[in-house]
Amino acid sequence: MERSQLVAHLLAREDLLQAIELLGPQARGDARKSKKLGEVAGFCVWILKYVRRFLASQDTVRIAEFSCGKSYLGIVLALLLPELTGKQARLVGVDVNADLVAKCRQLADRAGLKDARFVAERTLLFQDEQGFDLVIALHACDTATDEAIAKGIQLGAPLVMAVPCCQNQIRGQIKSGHPLTAMTEFGPVRYRLANLLTDVLRAQFLRSAGYHVEMLEIGSPRLTPKNLCICARKLRRDPKPGRDADYRRLKALFGVKPKLEQFCPGVIGEDE
Numbered sequence: 001m002e003r004s005q006l007v008a009h010l011l012a013r014e015d016l017l018q019a020i021e022l023l024g025p026q027a028r029g030d031a032r033k034s035k036k037l038g039e040v041a042g043f044c045v046w047i048l049k050y051v052r053r054f055l056a057s058q059d060t061v062r063i064a065e066f067s068c069g070k071s072y073l074g075i076v077l078a079l080l081l082p083e084l085t086g087k088q089a090r091l092v093g094v095d096v097n098a099d100l101v102a103k104c105r106q107l108a109d110r111a112g113l114k115d116a117r118f119v120a121e122r123t124l125l126f127q128d129e130q131g132f133d134l135v136i137a138l139h140a141c142d143t144a145t146d147e148a149i150a151k152g153i154q155l156g157a158p159l160v161m162a163v164p165c166c167q168n169q170i171r172g173q174i175k176s177g178h179p180l181t182a183m184t185e186f187g188p189v190r191y192r193l194a195n196l197l198t199d200v201l202r203a204q205f206l207r208s209a210g211y212h213v214e215m216l217e218i219g220s221p222r223l224t225p226k227n228l229c230i231c232a233r234k235l236r237r238d239p240k241p242g243r244d245a246d247y248r249r250l251k252a253l254f255g256v257k258p259k260l261e262q263f264c265p266g267v268i269g270e271d272e
């Protein structure tokens with residue numbers, strides 16, 4: 001199912017969208033909610049494809065959604081999974097904001113989700129005994145995306161999928177001291193390059209940690225400029241020595257220090 005079909009599928013469930021506040025009363029949506037619905041649907045398209053393909057033998061999918069906000073993504077996904085894949089969903093949403101976490105509980109109850117739990121905690125500090133099959137994060141601000149990726153790796157999740165948000169951490173580090181300063185002297189160019197560089201470093205970091213990575217889009221940039229989706233699936237074999245070479249080369253080229261390395265030590269070898 002493509003994004004527009006999934007949006008139509010969801011819009012046909014007015015009651016459900018109203019229950020989780022992705023649609024206003026009398027089926028009226030405001031522009032912000034329609035945009036969020038489009039983002040959630042676009043992300044769900046890839047998640048459902050990955051679940052069907054790589055978690056085919058599982059009856060239940062254990063999901064951790066980090067920086068969940070109101071957990072629109074997690075709740076919609078947990079409702080779609082049984083309907084569209086025949087698999088049950090067990091959702092844990094994590095957000096540092098306790099008020100939002102209380103709201104998530106309310107929305108999940110209203111949507112009739114039985115197997116959902118929400119935790120007020122910083123992603124990096126989240127601990128859980130149960131394993132997870134799928135770690136997701138939609139527009140986790142700045143390094144909160146790095147925390148979600150680090151936590152996904154540390155939890156050994158077979159699938160880690162993130163659509164990042166603002167990438168401020170690297171932006172300030174690429175003003176000078178690298179071979180592409182003729183590009184980065186221009187503010188908007190530096191901004192765009194920092195976004196790409198941050199996300200490619202994340203993808204290469206996941207590769208170094210033993211994941212196969214694709215970079216996809218959840219929709220056109222007209223839907224959201226924050227449309228890049230990092231989709232990672234854990235390979236069965238252990239990462240080969242030197243698997244971090246591309247990550248290290250790219251990092252060295254720009255002389256940057258990504259937070260992800262600090263959040264998830266032991267993946268990248270020591271600098272020579």
Ligand SMILES: C[S@@+](CC[C@H](N)C(=O)[O-])C[C@H]1O[C@@H](n2cnc3c(N)ncnc32)[C@H](O)[C@@H]1O
Nearest residue numbers: 067068069095096097122123138139140141144
């Ligand atoms: C831009 S909102 C996105 C919310 C939601 N994923 C969505 O797409 O609607 C970012 C969320 O990340 C949460 N957040 C920021 N840093 C965090 C961290 N380190 N750990 C957990 N949550 C965090 C914020 O409280 C906020 O709810």
